[in-house]
Amino acid sequence: MIPSSFEYFAPTTLAEAQTLLRRYGGDAKVVAGGHSLIPLMKMRLSEPGYLIDLGGVEELSYIREDDGGLAIGAMTTYYDIESSPLVKSRFPVLAEATALVADIQVRNKGTIGGSMAHADPSADLTAVVLALEAEMRSGSSRAQRSMPAHRFFVDTFTTTLRENEILTEIKLPAVPAKTGGAYRKFANKASHFAEVGVAALVTIDGGVCQRVRIGITGAGPIASRAKAAERALEGKEPTARNIATAAGRAGRGIEFQSNIHASAEYRAHLTTVFARRALEEAVSRAG
């Protein structure tokens, strides 16, 4: 499959990339690892006139401590995240989910920022950044801004990024002590995309779930928080029965999608099952 013709730019700084984006605007696409955009270009579902490649913008590839949490540059690859001692020790749920994305080759090249900006409804890390209440930092050549992940994802393949903006950083705020996290998914056998994926974080103190955060991907048109399930478990003991009750509410508010891979009814079922599994594992790792 051969994409349409385009003009190619390989900036080496963020400022240069932002200037190019301001100049070419709506007819330009920004490419990160390319594992979402290039297949779309090959199928001619996307035909940008200008391709701005962030591959050479080294300043966007980093994982560093930031205000008690971690800041991850948008061009950081999945492999760099899954193999980072800092991520493994501070946000093991992110390392766990990242190691389940696609396959080794894709993780060698695909980036967290590319995945976020693409906003695929079946991407894994969208569920994780929602559960971690990440901040998405972006910038144009004129201004920078930051917004919480739950406001960043608008709809299928749609974020609040403006035409002249580039996602630059994913900021993960510190989680409370005594928190356990887990990501569980039912993966498509060929692509390894999540038919349903659930990221859960549970903070247990005094034998009670003090704080619960759940992000769900794959089920609906875009990843979302499962607030009804979170509320159902907060303030309760982490018993099998309480977890099952909360998991039963994980699908509330989701407009379940049907496609060739799974029906809406099946996705609703998977959501309950995988919410329960993620919560059980998070609980076992908490305290």
Place this chain on the structure above:
Amino acid sequence: MATVTMTVNGTSYTNDVEPRLLLVHYIRDVLGLTGTHVGCDTSQCGACTIRLNGRAVKCCTMFAVQANGAEITTIEGMATNGELHPIQQGFWDEHGLQCGFCTPGMIMLAQQLLERNPNPTEQDIRRGLAGNLCRCTGYHNIVKAIQNAASKG
């Protein structure tokens, strides 16, 4: 057109290419190195796996211009002085292929797998092969071939 320069299997190449030329087509059609295969053309099957700056990647999902300045190894660069690479030898000894279409990609991926995990369990290998599809073997002898290579250190 854009000019690209890259080192492939130790030889430096410079060519003018259209930005939309995929790296796999550059390698196969411009350089004539046809050991790198196009299978699914949708970055799922792994037949196009090469080593680019030390990382196994699927080169059907990147443009040649993106590899400007890169150091690349393809299956043709694995043997040295006519002697098979230990992973190639493992595939030979364990009959790790039938039609052979997926084999170059399997070997290029196996190299990365063993580099990161020199003593993998069978499960590690099977999981590690997630991005490479074989339609003949049922993977059994491919796993054995990689175990064979691992045992030789």
